[in-house]
Amino acid sequence: MVRTALTGTRIRERRTMIGLRQSDVAAQVEISPSYLNLIEHNRRRIGGALLSRIARVLGVDVSLLTQGVETEQINQLSEAASAYSASSAEVDKVDEFVGRFPGWAALIAAQQRQIVSLENRVAGLVDRMAHDPFLSASLHDLLSKVSSIQSTASILAETEDLDENWRQRFQRNLHADSGKLAKGAAALVTYLDSEGEAELRAVSPQEELEAFLNATGFHIAGLEKSVPDLIDVLMEKAQGFESDAGRGIGRAYLERYRTEALAMPLDEFRDAAQRVAFDPAHLSEQFGASIPAVFRRLASLPGARIGLVSCDGAGALTLRKTTDLLPLPRFGSACALWPIYRALTRPMAPVRAVLEHASRPGERFLCYAMAHAHYPAGFSASAVYEASMILIPNTLVEQSVYAGPFTRIGTTCRVCPLPDCAARRDPSILGDLQPDAPQGALTRGAG
Structure with missing residues (x-):
């Protein structure tokens, strides 16, 4: 706020x-x-x-x-106090504290930033350990080599009358497998030591596109005007597209981006969004665009910090614009309380919610979500559903929006600190960090 x-x-x-x-x-x-x-x-x-x-x-x-420096410190100190409810910190005097003791305020704010950074790092590592296909394949390969070495060693140790030719063959196999095991272990350690989730390599064409878009903030300045053949130039210079399928998906996205940018010009769209408090329905009516197109256009506004998440009908996340409002899991399932999943249960019905992430008490944001159907195989075939949601930071809309009921959500169960969540699927590794955390309903202020 x-x-x-x-x-x-x-x-x-x-x-x-x-x-x-x-x-x-x-x-x-x-x-x-x-x-x-x-x-x-x-x-x-x-x-x-x-x-x-x-x-x-x-x-x-x-x-x-x-x-400014003071505002950032005040926000971080307030966030730290809200995260530890048993601390009984005088939140109403935080402005005075920052003014009288700026050095101590800066130190505590820095510690809070470090705590949040470490929590996000733990979340990324847990997500990686549980669901990363590269890590899973590497561990399987290491275990296979260990089993092979153990089997060969057992034969050499337990067979006294083993033929010398066979003994030499088994010894060569043992030496080769040991070398492969050492290289595989070293590569795995290097992979686990990589700093930050952003450095994880893409494992699918869709992730190649996602990495490219997040590197640009989902805003492609060169496509805001109709310039012939510019998409070809962008694709040639784009980093991270390693597969033909990834480049094909990237080209299709850029072509759609240019179409939507021309239909919703940047300056006009940004002014209109501010006038209607970033309401997607009003923008859809004004520009004659679909709700998903408006979602994507809002996410492309430079400097707005608007997050975007899309998922398929099975609930698997297919597109994520990284945002500090809500840490997004790369692998595995997300929090079942996200509005995007509520939208999937009622296609074409708008969902609006005020949210607060469990690890950032007091920092609320606005979410809009909607699911829609496609019929790629014709009208008589089964519908293919997709849902999207956008996350609007509290600096873009009137503060009165956040005075009513809100829903507390997490990222994924394994790193969620909520102690009494009715939607929990897995126990949290953070469950014992806040034993005095309040129990009760996830939706505050309702009923």
Whole structure:
């Protein structure tokens, strides 16, 4: 949530610096001068669309009014206090603490960043250990070599009258298998020591596309205008496409991206999204585009931090735009409480939810999801279902959106700290880290 104790002051300083009166700014953003005065003196909360309008009038980016060293520290300290409910920290005095003891505040904020980073690293390693096909194949290969060495050694040790020719053959096999085992073990250690999930190699054509898109933030600036043959140039320079199938999927995605970019021009679409608080249904009506196309276009907005997740009818994740709002598993199943799975149970019905990740208490975000059907084999054939959801950070919409009920979710069961989840499939390796964590319903504020 935006800290108005800092934002209001920055608004006042910027307005006076460029020589605007309160009444002038208030008229342009369609609020009363008295209300703007309350905002500037830190007596009213501000965020979302109103903050975007004020920033536009003042000629600055929203981040210049909301972000800074103090804001980041305050947010991280508040997040740390929320994550450990038994700490009884005075959250209401966090602004004063940051102001009086900036050094200690910076240290605690750095520790909180490290904790979050380590938690995400553990989640990635657990996900990798459980579901990575490369790791599974490597372990199977190592076990096969160990079994072969054990069998050969047993023959040599237990057969006293073994022919010398056979003994030499078994010894050569033992030496060769030992060498392969050493190389395989070294390669596996190197693989496990790779830093960060982003360095994991793609194991499918779809993952090749996903890695390429995440490297660009899902925004392809060169395709925002109709330039002939530019897709060919982009595909030639693209890194990470190792297979013909991956390049084919990548080309198809870029062609669809250019079509949607021309139908929903970037500047016009971004302004419209801010006016309607990033509501996909309003944008679909205005631009005559499908909801999935609007989802993809929202995810392509540069600097907006909007996440995107797609899955097939079986619930397997098929496209993921990485985001700090919600850590996304690369392998295996995701949290069953995600709205995308609720959408699959009611195709073509919109799903809207306010969410909070279990490892980041107090940091809520907005989610829209919808499932739709395709009929690639004709009208009389079975439908093929796909669902998508977008994640909207709380800095893009009015803060009043987050005052009502919200749903607490996780990434995947094995790394979810929720102690009493009705949708849990597997026990969590983090289950004993917060013994005093509150028990009860996952949906807060409802009923």
